[in-house]
Amino acid sequence: MNDALFLHRLHFAFTVTYHYIFPQLTMGLAPLIVILKTLGLRTGNPSYHRAARFWTRIFGINFLAGVVTGIPMEFQFGTNWSRFSQLTGGVIAQPVAMEGVFSFFLESAFLGLFLFGEKRLGPKGHWWAAFLVFVGSWLSGFFIVAADGWMQHPVAYQRLADGSFQVTSFWGVLANPWTLIQYVHTMSGAVVTGAFVMAAVGAFYLLANRHAEAGRIFVRVGVIAGIAASLFQIFPSGDMHGKYMAAHQPATTAAMEALFHSTAGAPMVILGQPDMEKKTIDNPIVVNKALSFLIYGTTSAEVKGLDQFPPQDWPTNVPLLYFSYHVMAGLGTLFVAIMAAAALLLWKRALFGARWMLWILMLAFPFPYIANTAGWLTAEVGRQPWLVYGLLRTEQGFSANVSAANTLFTLLGFMGMYALLSIFVMFLLARQIRQGPEDAGRPGRAPATLSGGEA
Amino acid sequence: MGTIWFSLVALMLVGYVVLDGFDLGAGALHLIAARTDGERRLVLEAIGPVWDGNEVWLLAAGGTLFYAFPLVYASSFSGFYLALNIVLWLMVFRAIGIEFRTHLADPLWCAFFDGAFSLASILLIVFFGAALGNVLRGVALGPDHYFFAALWTDFRPGANPGILDWYTILCAVVALAAVGMHGALYLILKTEGELNARLRTLVKRLWPALVGLSGIALAATVLVRPSLLDNYRSAPVAWAIPALVAAGLAGMAYFTRSGGERNAFLSSCLYIGATLAGAAVALYPALLPSSADPANSITIGKAAAGAASLSIGLLWWGIGMAIAIGYTVVVYSMFKGKVRAGSSYH
Numbered sequence: 001m002n003d004a005l006f007l008h009r010l011h012f013a014f015t016v017t018y019h020y021i022f023p024q025l026t027m028g029l030a031p032l033i034v035i036l037k038t039l040g041l042r043t044g045n046p047s048y049h050r051a052a053r054f055w056t057r058i059f060g061i062n063f064l065a066g067v068v069t070g071i072p073m074e075f076q077f078g079t080n081w082s083r084f085s086q087l088t089g090g091v092i093a094q095p096v097a098m099e100g101v102f103s104f105f106l107e108s109a110f111l112g113l114f115l116f117g118e119k120r121l122g123p124k125g126h127w128w129a130a131f132l133v134f135v136g137s138w139l140s141g142f143f144i145v146a147a148d149g150w151m152q153h154p155v156a157y158q159r160l161a162d163g164s165f166q167v168t169s170f171w172g173v174l175a176n177p178w179t180l181i182q183y184v185h186t187m188s189g190a191v192v193t194g195a196f197v198m199a200a201v202g203a204f205y206l207l208a209n210r211h212a213e214a215g216r217i218f219v220r221v222g223v224i225a226g227i228a229a230s231l232f233q234i235f236p237s238g239d240m241h242g243k244y245m246a247a248h249q250p251a252t253t254a255a256m257e258a259l260f261h262s263t264a265g266a267p268m269v270i271l272g273q274p275d276m277e278k279k280t281i282d283n284p285i286v287v288n289k290a291l292s293f294l295i296y297g298t299t300s301a302e303v304k305g306l307d308q309f310p311p312q313d314w315p316t317n318v319p320l321l322y323f324s325y326h327v328m329a330g331l332g333t334l335f336v337a338i339m340a341a342a343a344l345l346l347w348k349r350a351l352f353g354a355r356w357m358l359w360i361l362m363l364a365f366p367f368p369y370i371a372n373t374a375g376w377l378t379a380e381v382g383r384q385p386w387l388v389y390g391l392l393r394t395e396q397g398f399s400a401n402v403s404a405a406n407t408l409f410t411l412l413g414f415m416g417m418y419a420l421l422s423i424f425v426m427f428l429l430a431r432q433i434r435q436g437p438e439d440a441g442r443p444g445r446a447p448a449t450l451s452g453g454e455a
Numbered sequence: 456m457g458t459i460w461f462s463l464v465a466l467m468l469v470g471y472v473v474l475d476g477f478d479l480g481a482g483a484l485h486l487i488a489a490r491t492d493g494e495r496r497l498v499l500e501a502i503g504p505v506w507d508g509n510e511v512w513l514l515a516a517g518g519t520l521f522y523a524f525p526l527v528y529a530s531s532f533s534g535f536y537l538a539l540n541i542v543l544w545l546m547v548f549r550a551i552g553i554e555f556r557t558h559l560a561d562p563l564w565c566a567f568f569d570g571a572f573s574l575a576s577i578l579l580i581v582f583f584g585a586a587l588g589n590v591l592r593g594v595a596l597g598p599d600h601y602f603f604a605a606l607w608t609d610f611r612p613g614a615n616p617g618i619l620d621w622y623t624i625l626c627a628v629v630a631l632a633a634v635g636m637h638g639a640l641y642l643i644l645k646t647e648g649e650l651n652a653r654l655r656t657l658v659k660r661l662w663p664a665l666v667g668l669s670g671i672a673l674a675a676t677v678l679v680r681p682s683l684l685d686n687y688r689s690a691p692v693a694w695a696i697p698a699l700v701a702a703g704l705a706g707m708a709y710f711t712r713s714g715g716e717r718n719a720f721l722s723s724c725l726y727i728g729a730t731l732a733g734a735a736v737a738l739y740p741a742l743l744p745s746s747a748d749p750a751n752s753i754t755i756g757k758a759a760a761g762a763a764s765l766s767i768g769l770l771w772w773g774i775g776m777a778i779a780i781g782y783t784v785v786v787y788s789m790f791k792g793k794v795r796a797g798s799s800y801h
Binding site for chain 2: 064067068069071072074075077078079080082083084085086087088089090091093094096097098099100101102104105106108109110111112113116120158160164165166167168169170399400401402403406409410413414417421424428431
């Protein structure tokens, strides 16, 4: 493998994976904050407003980290993937530029009002500010998924004589079926993260016997949102995604399951390690005929194996793709189990006394981050060896004018920078969680800047 | 159609420099002009609610460039690889400098983030100034319209120049003076008392330097690339632009003396906007000129995306930017007036 190509791939993979730690929480928390504020308006109970303010502070810090790690992503199409940018800019930059024009301006304008304007706007006006920040962050997610969706499943384009692409339909790019399916799957994944984080902080407060009233609100809202989003994640969104992928990226589907040979009544592998030399699965635990059923709705259908595709069209790292997919799907199933148990206890009014369940909720919050990351790895490793599926190979897209050493230098720079950023963010988040949601005892100063630090 | 998009991208970049310019300038002056903890908080409060929105102009401009002129986005971003990545790191430092300082009242914590904010602001202005210098001077574009610029070579703007040479360093110094001035005039508009008085003194001292540097930079630009005057020769009406630059400079001095804080700041906006417009007119129809063989220059015709992309884009861009300008107006009108300790957004 060409060193420079590998490093450019690693560079993008590292910076985008790190970046996505933050937006998944902001996009997941935004609707939950709107729900808390709605509950506050409906019931008149000030605890909901305090809870909303607490999560707004967490949101602000996360949002900032998302902004500063997101800016490099927009630049990296050009810096590290110049040939790709040159060829596809006339299509893919439509959603990329629309994100800037339609959602970043919206978010940045209303974020200020959302973070600073509660007194000035009044409860109803402030609800709208929160709602518009939610809309802005979800629009932002949409445009990025639309850009990725086009790379996964190119539509509404025309190729010009020089090989470049131009858009033929404004709505075609935005209403790409792949994009719509991937978007709802991504967004409910973000809500899973938001819900687990909210429930975890609530469980922590209850177990530590602090801020008990807020803790109960966090756990209740987190568990109800969590069960809804975890179920939606599997059905219908994950199911639709799997079927659409099997129809349009059959080689990827085969690699995700490490299905080396076409099989009628194909089994689903629960556990096992793909052996690329012998083209088998080691230590397999399988459910017979389940894969055929999941994709085609019948246990006898034939699923195409990797043997149906020329090896140069196989995803370049089949084991990584296989493991990413299995981690995502396995954790997704586990989330339903955890949240269903918690929801059942909540319904029986036994959750707040069930310390074992609170322990599970408190400790479970890292796993949605892992599942979301694994999901994106599945999508992007699965897209290989293509940048634009079926049309432009990855090795045709990187910046050939940037040497491997320079790429390594900036990759190391980003690693150092992000290590430092992680320390600051974790310190500030831990501090907010320790201070808790009570307004009393907090300095009466208004926040001075967007992440909610006080003047 | 290409010319329309050239103007739109130029307009967005002007919007970026005029808006983010004042918070970058405020950052550059942060350690010098604001001495006490209270004053530094005021500086942060004066830009706190708007800096992020200002930075969005750069992102939106970058996205628009990517869409309308994919080749120039691809070539310049990869060619200026090292400088751009340093810019990205500086932007991270600057953002956390602004945002994280205010979370803790500890003096060491605050000092660290004040330093990060100010140093990163200064270096960003230097890099942006040098970037403009690089575009005016041209880069060593190959026949495939790509290049890779070292951070510096022999510091001479010859056929194979680095990102930093004497000319681009001069541009960086001018940018520092111009954007520093812009930041000072903005902070004068937003503050009172001792800080305000100190900034006024600073503006009065900085002004002659800015006038002198602007003149030197203009002469140096013509020396480095005489063909930048071609458009002015063929369309003399374009000389109105340098006249506006001069008017902006005069306005800064006049209104600072007469106490017209808002007009002084607007004069600075005019100065920056007209300087950049002058550069855009001089470059047209090139987007990125070649320092060696003019045949390799990237022009509008070579870089523009397909005709369908350009006409479809006009619709969403127009609607989106109209809404975005609406937000900008609303935010600034809610945030008008002086900032006072702990008073933000009331």
